[in-house]
Amino acid sequence: xxxxxxxxxxxxxxxxxxxxxxxxxxxxxxxxxxxxxxxxxxxxxxxxxxxxxxxxxxxxxxxxxxxxxxxxxxxxxxxxxxxxxxxxxxxxxxxxxxxxxxxxxxxxxxxxxxxxxxxxxxxxxxxxxxxxxxxxxxxxxxxxxxxxxxxxxxxxxxxxxxxxxxxxxxxxxxxxxxxxxxxxxxxxxxxxxxxxxxxxxxxxxxxxxxxxxxxxxxxxxxxxxxxxxxxxxxxxxxxxxxxxxxxxxxxxxxxxxxxxxxxxxxxxxxxxxxxxxxxxxxxxxxxxxxxxxxxxxxxxxxxxxxxxxxxxxxxxxxxxxxxxxxxxxxxxxxxxxxxxxxxxxxxxxxxxxxxxxxxxxxxxxxxxxxxxxxxxxxxxxxxxxxxxxxxxxxxxxxxxxxxxxx
Amino acid sequence: xxxxxxxxxxxxxxxxxxxxxxxxxxxxxxxxxxxxxxxxxxxxxxxxxxxxxxxxxxxxxxxxxxxxxxxxxxxxxxxxxxxxxxxxxxxxxxxxxxxxxxxxxxxxxxxxxxxxxxxxxxxxxxxxxxxxxxxxxxxxxxxxxxxxxxxxxxxxxxxxxxxxxxxxxxxxxxxxxxxxxxxxxxxxxxxxxxxxxxxxxxxxxxxxxxxxxxxxxxxxxxxxxxxxxxxxxxxxxxxxxxxx
Numbered sequence: 001x002x003x004x005x006x007x008x009x010x011x012x013x014x015x016x017x018x019x020x021x022x023x024x025x026x027x028x029x030x031x032x033x034x035x036x037x038x039x040x041x042x043x044x045x046x047x048x049x050x051x052x053x054x055x056x057x058x059x060x061x062x063x064x065x066x067x068x069x070x071x072x073x074x075x076x077x078x079x080x081x082x083x084x085x086x087x088x089x090x091x092x093x094x095x096x097x098x099x100x101x102x103x104x105x106x107x108x109x110x111x112x113x114x115x116x117x118x119x120x121x122x123x124x125x126x127x128x129x130x131x132x133x134x135x136x137x138x139x140x141x142x143x144x145x146x147x148x149x150x151x152x153x154x155x156x157x158x159x160x161x162x163x164x165x166x167x168x169x170x171x172x173x174x175x176x177x178x179x180x181x182x183x184x185x186x187x188x189x190x191x192x193x194x195x196x197x198x199x200x201x202x203x204x205x206x207x208x209x210x211x212x213x214x215x216x217x218x219x220x221x222x223x224x225x226x227x228x229x230x231x232x233x234x235x236x237x238x239x240x241x242x243x244x245x246x247x248x249x250x251x252x253x254x255x256x257x258x259x260x261x262x263x264x265x266x267x268x269x270x271x272x273x274x275x276x277x278x279x280x281x282x283x284x285x286x287x288x289x290x291x292x293x294x295x296x297x298x299x300x301x302x303x304x305x306x307x308x309x310x311x312x313x314x315x316x317x318x319x320x321x322x323x324x325x326x327x328x329x330x331x332x333x334x335x336x337x338x339x340x341x342x343x344x345x346x347x348x349x350x351x352x353x354x355x356x357x358x359x360x361x362x363x364x365x366x367x368x369x370x371x372x373x374x375x376x377x378x379x380x381x382x383x384x385x386x387x388x389x390x391x392x393x394x395x396x397x398x399x400x401x402x403x404x405x406x
Numbered sequence: 407x408x409x410x411x412x413x414x415x416x417x418x419x420x421x422x423x424x425x426x427x428x429x430x431x432x433x434x435x436x437x438x439x440x441x442x443x444x445x446x447x448x449x450x451x452x453x454x455x456x457x458x459x460x461x462x463x464x465x466x467x468x469x470x471x472x473x474x475x476x477x478x479x480x481x482x483x484x485x486x487x488x489x490x491x492x493x494x495x496x497x498x499x500x501x502x503x504x505x506x507x508x509x510x511x512x513x514x515x516x517x518x519x520x521x522x523x524x525x526x527x528x529x530x531x532x533x534x535x536x537x538x539x540x541x542x543x544x545x546x547x548x549x550x551x552x553x554x555x556x557x558x559x560x561x562x563x564x565x566x567x568x569x570x571x572x573x574x575x576x577x578x579x580x581x582x583x584x585x586x587x588x589x590x591x592x593x594x595x596x597x598x599x600x601x602x603x604x605x606x607x608x609x610x611x612x613x614x615x616x617x618x619x620x621x622x623x624x625x626x627x628x629x630x631x632x633x634x635x636x637x638x639x640x641x642x643x644x645x646x647x648x649x650x
Binding site (some may be wrong): 002004005006009012018281310313315316317318319320321323324325326397400403 | 469489492493495500508512520521523552568642
C-alpha cells in the first residue's frame with residue numbers, strides 16, 4: 001500500500017498549521033529538552049566524579065584508625081584512636097601479597113615561612129611510595145628516598161599552590177622554608193592536580209617523610225592513615241579482607257570485638273558516586289514521564305480538534321474509497337510525526353541548553369547516543385499512544401454524517 | 407466501460423430503509439426496485455423527504471439497506487462490511503456532490519489524485535492519470551490551482567475529474583448543479599452528456615425538472631416509492647463547446 005502517500009497527507013496537514021503544530025508539540029519539546037540537558041549534565045558530573053575517583057590513585061586501599069571508645073562506651077569519630085602504627089604498615093606490605101606498596105601517612109597542619117611570606121597548610125608525612133600510590137608525579141626536582149625517611153631528613157616536596165604563593169616566579173628547588181620554625185629543604189615540586197570533587201585545592205600541600213613529620217612537626221607517633229595499593233582493581237576486596245585479618249591479629253582483637261580501624265577502598269567511593277547517579281536517573285525518568293505525559297495530552301487534544309475540524313474531509317476520503325485503517329494511519333502518522341518533530345526539536349534544544357550550561361557554568365557535559373535515541377523513541381511512542389484514540393475516532397466516523405458535517 | 411452480466415450496472419430489488427425505532431421510526435425507502443444498464447443516463451427526481459438522498463446513499467454504497475438486495479456489476483453489496491463497501495466505492499463508483507466537496511488548500515491535481523491513494527493504481531502513475539482526467543474535463547491548465555482560486559463550475563469539473571479517475575462503472579451525482587448558476591449548470595450537464603456519449607453510466611439526483619431533461623430516463627420518487635419511470639422524450643442537447 002502507498003503508506004508514504006498517507007504520511008504525505010499528514011505532513012501537509014502539519015505544515016498547513018505551523019503555529020498550531022509548534023504550540024502543540026511545545027510540551028514534548030520542553031520535556032525532551034529537559035531530559036537531554038539533564039542527562040548530559042548528570043552524566044558529565046558522574047564521569048567527572050569517576051575520573052576523580054580514579055585519579056585518587058592506583059587501586060587504593062585507605063586504612064584509618066578506628067574510633068576511640070571513651071568512658072561509658074561512647075564512640076568518638078573515625079581516626080580518634082591511635083591504633084595504627086608504622087609496624088602495621090610494614091606488616092601489611094610484608095604479609096599481604098595482594099598489596100604491592102604501602103605508605104604510612106601522618107598528617108599535620110603547620111605554618112610555613114619563606115622570607116617575608118608565610119602560609120598555613122597541610123603537611124603530609126608520607127612514605128617513599130606515597131606519590132606512586134597516588135599516581136602523583138613530580139613536576140620538578142625529585143622525591144625523597146629511604147635513607148631520608150630513616151634519617152627523618154628535613155626535606156619536603158611542595159604543591160603547586162605553595163610554590164606560587166611562597167616563591168612566585170623564583171625556583172624553589174634547594175631553597176629553605178621554615179615549617180614550625182624548623183628549616184626544610186625543598187627538593188621537589190608536585191604536578192598540578194587542581195580541585196577535588198569537594199572543591200578543595202589539592203595543590204595546597206607539603207609532603208615530607210612521615211618520620212620527620214611525626215618527630216618534628218606533630219610531635220606524636222600516631223598515623224592518620226595507612227595507604228596501600230592492591231595489585232589490581234579486581235583484587236581490592238580480597239586484599240581488604242587480608243588486611244583486616246592481619247590487623248585484627250596484630251591488634252589482638254577477640255572474635256566479636258569491633259575493628260579498631262576502618263578500611264575504605266576506592267571501590268567504596270566509586271559505589272557512593274554510582275548510587276548518586278542511580279538516584280539521579282530515577283529522578284530524570286520521573287521528570288521525563290511527567291513532561292511527556294503532559295505533552296502527549298496536548299497532542300491528543302489538538303488531534304481531537306483536528307479530527308472534528310476535518311470531519312468533512314474524512315467523509316470525502318471515505319466516499320472515494322478510504323478504508324477505516326487508511327484514515328487511522330493518516331491521523332496516527334500526523335500525531336507521530338508531530339511528536340517526533342517535537343522530539344527532534346527537544347533534542348536540539350537539550351543540546352543547546354547543555355552546551356550553554358557547559359560554557360557558562362563550566363560544568364562538564366556528556367551527551368550519550370543512548371539518551372538521545374531513547375528520548376526520540378519515547379516522543380514517537382507518545383505520539384502513537386496519544387494519537388491513537390483521536391485517529392480511531394476519525395476512522396470510525398459514518399461517511400454519510402461526515403459528508404453532511406458543517 | 408465494462409458492464410456486469412447482461413450489461414446491467416445496477417440491479418436493486420425491494421430496497422427498504424428504515425431509520426430509528428418505535429415512535430421515531432421513519433421509513434425512508436419502501437420497496438424500491440430498479441435496473442440501470444450500462445450506458446444509461448438516469449435522473450432521479452422527487453421532492454425533499456421523498457427518499458432521494460437515502461436511495462443515493464445506498465446506491466453509492468455509503469449505506470446499507472434495511473432489507474432488499476442490491477447488486478452493482480453483478481456483485482451483491484447489500485450485506486457487505488464497511489471496508490468492503492469502501493473498496494466498491496473506490497473501484498466502481500465516482501461521486502459528484504452538490505457542494506463539490508473538494509479538499510480546500512489542496513491543488514486541483516491532488517484532489518483528483520485522492521481516490522487513487524486508496525486504490526490499485528501504482529504510485530508512479532498517479533500524477534499522470536490525474537492530469538489526464540483533468541484534461542478530460544478541460545482543466546489541464548488549472549492543475550495547480552486550489553479550489554478557492556477556481557469558479558464554481560471549474561470546482562465541479564475538478565470533482566468530476568476526481569470521480570472519473572479510477573474509471574468507475576457508475577457516476578453518481580447528487581444535485582450536481584445545485585450550487586451553480588444557470589449557464590454553468592448547462593455547461594456541467596453538457597459535460598455529463600459527453601461523458602455518457604463516451605459510454606459512462608450516469609445516475610444523477612435532482613429536484614429540478616430542467617436538469618432532469620438532460621438525462622435519457624427519469625425516475626420519480628415519492629414517499630419512499632418509485633412512482634414513475636419514463637424515458638425523456640424532449641431531451642435537451644446543447645452543442646458541445648469546442649473547448650473540451
